[in-house]
Amino acid sequence: MSEQLPPAPQTGNHRVDAALAEFGDIHQHDAADHHARLSHVQEVLASVLENPNPMPRPQQQQ
Numbered sequence: 001m002s003e004q005l006p007p008a009p010q011t012g013n014h015r016v017d018a019a020l021a022e023f024g025d026i027h028q029h030d031a032a033d034h035h036a037r038l039s040h041v042q043e044v045l046a047s048v049l050e051n052p053n054p055m056p057r058p059q060q061q062q
Contacts, residue, residue, distance in 0.1 A: 019044040 008020035019041045
């Protein structure tokens with residue numbers, strides 16, 4: 001049974017938002033890949049905490 005999860009929260013920091021989105025869809029990936037994906041998310045979040053200066057979001061093409 002597939003359960004619908006709410007979308008990841010938007011923080012305003014594109015690196016954090018991307019990491020949270022990756023974490024949020026982990027159930028769609030093979031369990032063997034979970035550790036690597038969680039490690040990547042943790043590394044991104046730790047990096048942001050170490051250097052909290054916000055990075056501008058990439059401009060969206062219209």
